[in-house]
Amino acid sequence: MAEAYGDWFSGYREDPRAYLERTFEEVAGYDEMIVLRDIEYESHCEHHMAPIIGRVHVGYLPDGKVVGISKLARVVETYARRFHKVQEKMTAQIAQCIQEVLHPLGVGVVVEGVHECMTTRGIHKRGVSMVTSKMLGSFREDARTRAEFLRFIESGRR
Numbered sequence: 350m351a352e353a354y355g356d357w358f359s360g361y362r363e364d365p366r367a368y369l370e371r372t373f374e375e376v377a378g379y380d381e382m383i384v385l386r387d388i389e390y391e392s393h394c395e396h397h398m399a400p401i402i403g404r405v406h407v408g409y410l411p412d413g414k415v416v417g418i419s420k421l422a423r424v425v426e427t428y429a430r431r432f433h434k435v436q437e438k439m440t441a442q443i444a445q446c447i448q449e450v451l452h453p454l455g456v457g458v459v460v461e462g463v464h465e466c467m468t469t470r471g472i473h474k475r476g477v478s479m480v481t482s483k484m485l486g487s488f489r490e491d492a493r494t495r496a497e498f499l500r501f502i503e504s505g506r507r
């Protein structure tokens with residue numbers, strides 16, 4: 350049990366910012382949106398310590414530098430492996446971390462989560478997932494950028 354808990358909450362031992370510090374500037378002038386979608390995660394709500402299982406989609410518009418794509422998944426994983434009072438907070442933290450460390454022109458984060466504290470107890474509603482989003486910079490200010498990001502996510506629907 351101690352090992353399982355150590356694994357589920359290992360995010361407290363990691364610094365998500367560190368994953369974004371190593372960047373690549375040789376991008377051959379690439380200045381279009383980069384999207385990593387369907388990043389699976391497992392988290393826990395602070396209120397019930399019940400699992401939250403879902404997917405995160407992250408997009409950003411680089412300003413001259415990019416990160417290795419697995420690093421975005423690492424950032425998601427680090428935040429997921431912490432307690433969350435609300436899914437909105439995890440969503441905002443992921444977006445802010447990318448914005449503050451990578452300084453892109455914009456960031457978009459969409460989080461989908463199935464909260465077991467709602468599906469297996471209380472109101473017992475299965476098949477319900479919560480969707481939250483946080484848009485910063487051009488993703489917030491430019492409707493076309495935001496639409497492009499959402500289209501990228503949609504095109505991955507199975």
Ligand SMILES: [Zn+2]
Nearest residue numbers: 394396397466
């Ligand atoms: Zn809960």
